[in-house]
Amino acid sequence: MRGMFAAAFWIRSERRLVLARDRMGIKPLYYCVQDGEIYFGSEMKCIFATRSGTAHQRRRLNCYLSLNYVPAPSP
Numbered sequence: 001m002r003g004m005f006a007a008a009f010w011i012r013s014e015r016r017l018v019l020a021r022d023r024m025g026i027k028p029l030y031y032c033v034q035d036g037e038i039y040f041g042s043e044m045k046c047i048f049a050t051r052s053g054t055a056h057q058r059r060r061l062n063c064y065l066s067l068n069y070v071p072a073p074s075p
Helices: 044-048 055-067
Strands: 006-011 016-021 030-034 037-041
Touching: 030 044, 030 055, 037 044, 044 055
Parallel strands: none
Antiparallel strands: 006 016, 030 037
């Protein structure tokens, strides 16, 4: 695959989700795993629009923007 992309592939036979993005990282791919569910998109608003887009997620975003990573266990 060439160019700018972020993609999700569901492999039904293995019940596996594969998330991929371009090598240069031009197209972002954000994801969040919470309460056994995964949310992903190429924009942060996709995650905040879900029912899990709570203050908890906003604290994680604050950590990421200030520290460039989210410490574990995340606040």
